[in-house]
Amino acid sequence: MNTISELMTHDHRDCDGIFARAEELASDGDWADAAAALKKFADALNAHFDAEESTLFPAFEQATGMTQGPTMVMRHEHQNMRDTLAALQYALDKQDADDFAGEAETLLIMMQQHNMKEESVIYPMLDSRLPGDEQERLSASVGKHLVEARAA
Amino acid sequence: MMGPGLSYDDTPPFSAPVRFFLTAPLFGVVAGLTLLFGGEILVSRWTPGALAITHLFAAGFMLQVMLGALLQVMPVVAGASMPAPLRIAGVTHVAMTLGTAGLAYGLGAGAPDVLLGGAVLLVGGLFVFLSAAALGLSRGARTGNNTRTPRDLRMAFAGLVVTAALGFSLVLVLTRGLALPVPLPTVVNLHAGWGWMGWAAVLLAAASWVVVPMFQITAAYPQRFTTLWAPAVTATLVLWTLAEYFAIDTARFIAIIALGLLGAGYAGTTLYLQAHSRRSKPDTPFLAFREAMYAALAGVLVLVISLWSDADWWPILAGVLILHGGFGGTITAMLYKIVPFLAWLHLTQAGLKAPNMKKLLPDTPIRRQLRVRSASLATLCLAVFVPILAPVAGIVLAVEFGWLFANLLRVVRARRDAAKAAVPRPGSHAST
Numbered sequence: 001m002n003t004i005s006e007l008m009t010h011d012h013r014d015c016d017g018i019f020a021r022a023e024e025l026a027s028d029g030d031w032a033d034a035a036a037a038l039k040k041f042a043d044a045l046n047a048h049f050d051a052e053e054s055t056l057f058p059a060f061e062q063a064t065g066m067t068q069g070p071t072m073v074m075r076h077e078h079q080n081m082r083d084t085l086a087a088l089q090y091a092l093d094k095q096d097a098d099d100f101a102g103e104a105e106t107l108l109i110m111m112q113q114h115n116m117k118e119e120s121v122i123y124p125m126l127d128s129r130l131p132g133d134e135q136e137r138l139s140a141s142v143g144k145h146l147v148e149a150r151a152a
Numbered sequence: 153m154m155g156p157g158l159s160y161d162d163t164p165p166f167s168a169p170v171r172f173f174l175t176a177p178l179f180g181v182v183a184g185l186t187l188l189f190g191g192e193i194l195v196s197r198w199t200p201g202a203l204a205i206t207h208l209f210a211a212g213f214m215l216q217v218m219l220g221a222l223l224q225v226m227p228v229v230a231g232a233s234m235p236a237p238l239r240i241a242g243v244t245h246v247a248m249t250l251g252t253a254g255l256a257y258g259l260g261a262g263a264p265d266v267l268l269g270g271a272v273l274l275v276g277g278l279f280v281f282l283s284a285a286a287l288g289l290s291r292g293a294r295t296g297n298n299t300r301t302p303r304d305l306r307m308a309f310a311g312l313v314v315t316a317a318l319g320f321s322l323v324l325v326l327t328r329g330l331a332l333p334v335p336l337p338t339v340v341n342l343h344a345g346w347g348w349m350g351w352a353a354v355l356l357a358a359a360s361w362v363v364v365p366m367f368q369i370t371a372a373y374p375q376r377f378t379t380l381w382a383p384a385v386t387a388t389l390v391l392w393t394l395a396e397y398f399a400i401d402t403a404r405f406i407a408i409i410a411l412g413l414l415g416a417g418y419a420g421t422t423l424y425l426q427a428h429s430r431r432s433k434p435d436t437p438f439l440a441f442r443e444a445m446y447a448a449l450a451g452v453l454v455l456v457i458s459l460w461s462d463a464d465w466w467p468i469l470a471g472v473l474i475l476h477g478g479f480g481g482t483i484t485a486m487l488y489k490i491v492p493f494l495a496w497l498h499l500t501q502a503g504l505k506a507p508n509m510k511k512l513l514p515d516t517p518i519r520r521q522l523r524v525r526s527a528s529l530a531t532l533c534l535a536v537f538v539p540i541l542a543p544v545a546g547i548v549l550a551v552e553f554g555w556l557f558a559n560l561l562r563v564v565r566a567r568r569d570a571a572k573a574a575v576p577r578p579g580s581h582a583s584t
Contacts, residue, residue: 020369020430027433080500087508102510105435109493109509112366120301 004056004130004139005123008048011146012115015044019108026092026100038092042085047149049078051142052118059138060122063129070122077114084110164223164237166498170564171245172220173491177557179212179252180480184550186260192539194532196464197471204260209475210347211252211274213553217483218355219244219281221490225359226305232288240284247277255323264327271323275316282309304358304382311350311386318343338396349411350389352479354382357418359486367489368438370425377421385414408459412452419445419452419478436519437485444485447477447529469536476549477529484525484556488518491560495567504574512566513559521555528552 002010022037057071084107091099127135183205187193193201223241227233234240254270257263289306322339324330332339357378365372392407394400423445426438434442451473458466492512499506506512528548535541 016366016369017430020432024432084508098510099508102508105509106493106496109367109489109496113493115366116362 002139002143003123004126004135004142005119007139007143007146008052008056008123009115009119011044011048012119015041015048015111018044019104019111023101023104023108026097026104029097031092031095035092038089042089043149045081045085047146049082050149051145053078055138055142055145056122056126059130059134060126064125070117074114074118074122077110081107081110081114163227163497163501164234164241166494166567168237168241169220169224169494170491171241172216172223173487174557174560174564175245175249176213176216176220177553177560179208179216180553180556181550182212182256183208184546184548184553186256187535187546187549188543189546190260190542192542194468194536194542194545195539197467200260200262202468204256206471206475207252207259208256209480210352211248211255214352214475214479214483215252216245216248217487218352219248221359221486222285222305224490224494226285226288232291232302234284234288236284240281244277244281247273247280251275251277267323268327271320275320278312278316282313285309300378300382301358301362304354304361307382307386308351308355308358311346311354311389314389315343315347315351318346334397334399342393342396345392345408345411346389348474349385349415353415353418354385356479356482357381360418360422363486364422364425364441368426368434368441369430370428373421373425377417381414381418385411388414405459409456412456416449416452419448423449436515436522437488440481440488440522440525441485443526444478444481447473447481451478465536469533472529472532472536476532481525481529484522487556487560488513491563495563495570499567499570502571504571507566507570513563517555517559517562521552521559524548524552524555 018037018041022034022041025031025034025037053075057074060071061067084103088100088103088107091103126138130138186201186205186208190201190204193199193205196202197206220241223234223237251270251272251274254266255274256270258265258267258270286309289302318339321330321332322336322343325332325336325339361373361378364370388407388410392404392411395403395407423442426434426442426445429438431438451470454466454473455470458470492509495512496506496509528545528551531541531545531548535545
């Protein structure tokens, strides 16, 4: 049985891998394959955000009583990343390699500092504050959601 | 209850860390000018000029950047924020800048009162910073964090305290005739060893555990390695210190070799991970980071040679490779990531449309500055063996850091211009 930390951290790394692939294809000027890879990345990223916003963050808020704190910041950062993802998509549509590289760099750093916060604060708090059976239930349903979103 | 330090209120204002980042390269410029006008400084590690340059670099460049970065990164990696970051930054920055200038001038020009004044300011500034950091860390979220970074940050702080204490006692020897229980060169070696490994390397490693896998998209460092590395370094430093105090030569020798192996182990592991990065086209700062790891490995090798050879140039060459090549290279690479991101972050948090990272600082000026950096390292290494080249190395060093300053200033200006243009970020108010 995976902890929520392990499950979500693993998903972060998976997203990173798909992101690196899209970045590489775009820098090679292989725009068709880059578009496919970016689509795959966007799906994975959105599935991850959805799982957090609809399941994990509410559980965090309930367990800690903090509704205006960390999760609010995380939701806001998700929105920033969605915006940058849109800018990345726009650069891809224009086949503008420079813009793509700049937006990709921005998204990568934004994503990683966000991941750091989740992995060092949010997930460990979920692991330690939620009762064992609740953790198991959440982890199973989030895991299923992530797998289904990838398969879709 | 108080939330962990993730809220926007916990992000220190832009100017808090940036003042450190902009001041740091200026000390590098002064180090270059000292080398240019200082004559045959590099013939031995004991020349007043060499001592001045070492401190301009270690306390002026490395320490300034590291403190600025800590202000920024503690909320992110340790869930801990400093109380009153702007005020703490203001006080420490002024004290450390004046203190480092006094210390370097006092050492270089042989001015005891300036040296003592500088040391008092430097240690005082550090005391304020470390007290605030300790307070922040003690209030930080207890999270069962899955990285070793928060623990290693604490160890690096302890290493810095020991370095500062040894350094201050040396200043008292030079200025007030304090009597030491061990020979002065031994205390100097311990001061340098604790500074290099106990403070700088442990801090760099603590950052690397997080930064290398995340930003360069590599596998994680092996867990056993990150669990043991910093405690092993600190324990070895303690054993070495005891061996020096009790003058046990074998233990001393083993401890120094062990420290070298630990340093090489960190650099080697990092190179291995970087070689297997999933970002197949490494960007320029990434390449600079790798070059720094190679320089550090070479530095360790030279340091080991210096244990057997009495030639004056080995310790100097080791110092050049480790300080300028290793720490200087990694710090420069990180600055090129941190400063544009901070500019972007603060614009975005203000609800403004921020230019992307490469518009804030394009690749070309970074690449050019880093080429000068490589040239600077090569010339410094040559100048160790060919003293007549020292002024040339000084010029290249000054250009390297002047250029770094210009590149960072460019980001600050780009941020200001973007803030003036003040276009609301599209979608920033859209709800999800």
